[in-house]
Amino acid sequence: MSSQFELERKKKLDALVALGVDPYGHRFADAESAAQIREKFAAQGESAEAVAAGRLLAMRKFGKLAFADVVDQTGRIQVCFNRDELGPQFDIFKQLDLGDIVGVAGKLFVTKTGELTILVKKLDVLCKSLLPPPEKWHGLADVEMRYRQRYVDLFANLEVRQTFLKRSRIIAHFRRILDEWGFLEVETPMMQTQYGGAAARPFTTHHNALDLDLFLRISPELYLKRLLVGGLEKVFEINRNFRNEGISTRHNPEFTMMELYQAYADYEDMMAITERLVAGAALEVCGSMTLPFRDLEINYAPPWRRATYAELLQEHAGVAMADEPAVRAKARALGQAEANKDIAVVIQNLFEATVEEKLIQPTFVKDYPAALCPLTRRHPDDPNIALRFEAYVAGMEIANAYTELNDPAVQEANFRQQLKGEVEGETMRILDEDFLTALKQGMPPAGGLGVGIDRVVMLLTASPSIRDVILFPLLRP
RNA sequence: GGGGGAGUAGCUCAAUCGGUAGAGCAACUGCCUUUUAAGCAGUAGGUCUCGGGUUCGAUCCCCGACUCCCCCA
Numbered sequence: 001m002s003s004q005f006e007l008e009r010k011k012k013l014d015a016l017v018a019l020g021v022d023p024y025g026h027r028f029a030d031a032e033s034a035a036q037i038r039e040k041f042a043a044q045g046e047s048a049e050a051v052a053a054g055r056l057l058a059m060r061k062f063g064k065l066a067f068a069d070v071v072d073q074t075g076r077i078q079v080c081f082n083r084d085e086l087g088p089q090f091d092i093f094k095q096l097d098l099g100d101i102v103g104v105a106g107k108l109f110v111t112k113t114g115e116l117t118i119l120v121k122k123l124d125v126l127c128k129s130l131l132p133p134p135e136k137w138h139g140l141a142d143v144e145m146r147y148r149q150r151y152v153d154l155f156a157n158l159e160v161r162q163t164f165l166k167r168s169r170i171i172a173h174f175r176r177i178l179d180e181w182g183f184l185e186v187e188t189p190m191m192q193t194q195y196g197g198a199a200a201r202p203f204t205t206h207h208n209a210l211d212l213d214l215f216l217r218i219s220p221e222l223y224l225k226r227l228l229v230g231g232l233e234k235v236f237e238i239n240r241n242f243r244n245e246g247i248s249t250r251h252n253p254e255f256t257m258m259e260l261y262q263a264y265a266d267y268e269d270m271m272a273i274t275e276r277l278v279a280g281a282a283l284e285v286c287g288s289m290t291l292p293f294r295d296l297e298i299n300y301a302p303p304w305r306r307a308t309y310a311e312l313l314q315e316h317a318g319v320a321m322a323d324e325p326a327v328r329a330k331a332r333a334l335g336q337a338e339a340n341k342d343i344a345v346v347i348q349n350l351f352e353a354t355v356e357e358k359l360i361q362p363t364f365v366k367d368y369p370a371a372l373c374p375l376t377r378r379h380p381d382d383p384n385i386a387l388r389f390e391a392y393v394a395g396m397e398i399a400n401a402y403t404e405l406n407d408p409a410v411q412e413a414n415f416r417q418q419l420k421g422e423v424e425g426e427t428m429r430i431l432d433e434d435f436l437t438a439l440k441q442g443m444p445p446a447g448g449l450g451v452g453i454d455r456v457v458m459l460l461t462a463s464p465s466i467r468d469v470i471l472f473p474l475l476r477p
Numbered sequence: 478g479g480g481g482g483a484g485u486a487g488c489u490c491a492a493u494c495g496g497u498a499g500a501g502c503a504a505c506u507g508c509c510u511u512u513u514a515a516g517c518a519g520u521a522g523g524u525c526u527c528g529g530g531u532u533c534g535a536u537c538c539c540c541g542a543c544u545c546c547c548c549c550a
Contacts (some may be wrong), residue, residue, distance in 0.1 A: 113511070
C-alpha cells in the first residue's frame with residue numbers, strides 16, 4: 001500500500017534520477033559531526049569549510065532560499081540552501097523532503113539571528129526517504145509506536161537517543177573499571193541443558209541435530225563459578241538472561257545482567273565494587289552523583305547505607321525476624337497467606353510488602369534468611385543467616401551478591417532441600433551434578449555479584465520503565 | 478491472572494448527551510533570499526482499531542476480540 005506521501009516522494013525520487021542523481025547515495029566519509037563543526041567554528045571562526053551528513057528534520061523555505069536542520073548522532077546543525085550559491089544543484093534541493101539523508105559541504109557563517117550555519121555549496125543526496133517523519137515539535141509520542149518503530153523514535157526524539165547513548169557509556173564504564181581492576185571478561189552458555197543459579201522459570205528451545213531440549217539461561221552463575229575452580233580468579237560477564245515470567249515496568253523477559261566473581265573476596269568487597277561502579281557511572285556518564293528519578297533525588301555517593309535484613313524488617317514491619325509467631329501474625333494482618341508456608345517464605349513476602357518500597361536511597365540489605373539462599377555461605381555465628389546482600393534504589397532491586405558457598409557437602413544438601421520444594425516459590429529445582437563435581441575439585445572462597453544493568457540505566461537516565469532503556473522490548477506481534 | 482485507562486488524518490491532538498468528524502504540523506499548488514514550530518492564500522487527505530448487536534441511523538450505546546499503558550498478584 002502506498003500513501004499519498006509515499007507517492008509524492010517516489011515522484012521526487014524519479015525526478016532525482018532524471019537529474020542524474022543516485023537517490024540512495026554512496027560513500028561520504030569526510031563528514032564532520034555537528035559537534036565537531038561547532039568546535040571547528042569556535043577555533044576557526046566564520047568562513048571555515050565544513051562537511052556534514054545527517055537527516056533533514058526541519059525546513060524553513062523562502063522560495064529561492066531555505067534553512068534546514070541536519071541532524072546527526074551528536075545533534076543538529078543548521079544549513080542554508082541558497083539558489084545563487086547552489087546554482088544547478090538547486091534543482092536537486094527542490095526534490096528533497098523532510099526525513100531525507102543528505103551530505104552537505106560549504107562555508108560556515110552566522111545568520112542575522114546568531115545561529116551557526118553551513119552555506120551549502122555542494123549537496124549530496126545520501127538517501128531519499130519514502131515515508132514522512134513524525135511531527136517536528138512533539139516527535140513520536142505514541143508509546144506503542146515508539147517501541148515498535150524504535151528506528152523512528154531514535155531519530156525523532158533526541159532524549160531517546162541520549163538515553164541509549166548513556167546506556168552504552170554506562171556499560172562501557174563498567175567494562176573499563178573492571179578491566180582496570182584486572183577482571184577478565186568471559187562468555188558462558190546462554191543455551192543450557194540444565195538451568196540454574198536463580199529461582200525462575202526458563203524458556204525452552206530445541207536443538208534439532210542433537211534432538212535435545214535446551215533452556216535459555218536464567219543466570220550464568222554456575223558456569224562462572226566453574227571458572228573460579230579453573231583458576232580464573234577475577235571474571236565477569238555482561239550478557240542477557242532470560243526469565244519466562246511476567247512483564248512489568250521493571251521486568252523484561254530478556255534483560256542484561258553483569259555478574260562478576262572474585263576469588264578470595266567476600267560480600268563486603270562486593271558492596272564496595274557495587275558502589276564504585278554505579279556511583280562512577282553516575283558521575284562519569286551523567287555528570288553527578290545526585291540524580292533525579294521519578295519525583296526523587298537519589299544520591300549515589302558512597303558509602304551506601306548498610307543494614308541487615310532483620311534490622312529493616314524491624315524498622316518497617318515492626319517485627320523481629322526470629323519471632324516466628326510475630327512474623328506470621330504481621331503477615332496475616334497484612335492479608336498475606338501464611339498458613340502451611342515455610343517461615344522463610346512468609347518473611348520474604350513480608351519484607352517485599354513492607355520494606356522494599358521504603359528503600360529509596362541506595363541501601364545494601366545484608367544477611368538474608370539462609371533458606372532463601374542455597375548458593376550462599378552461612379554466617380559463621382548463625383547458620384540461619386546467609387552472607388548475601390541485595391542493593392536497593394528507589395524501591396527497586398539493582399544488585400544481588402554473596403559470599404559464595406564453596407563447601408560441596410553443604411551445597412549438595414542445599415540443592416536437595418530445594419528439590420524437596422520446602423521453600424516453595426523461591427526454589428531452584430535443579431541438581432547440577434557437574435557443578436557439585438566442580439566444587440569437589442575445590443573452589444576458592446569468593447565473592448560474587450550480579451548487577452541488573454537495565455535497572456541501573458533506568459535510574460541513571462530517569463527512565464520510569466525498563467522498556468525505555470531496552471532498544472527493542474518484547475511486544476506482541 | 479485481576480482491576481483501571483487508551484486506540485479518531487502520515488504525526489500531535491480535539492469533537493460528538495446517536496444524525497457520516499475538526500485543528501496544528503507534515504503534504505500538494507502559488508507568492509516569498511536570513512528563518513528558528515517562518516509567514517500569507519488555496520487544495521487534498523479518514524475502514525473514527527476490528528467483528529457482531531441495538532437503532533430509521535453507530536465513531537459515540539451494548540457484547541466480543543486485538544494491541545498498548547498503569548496498578549495489583
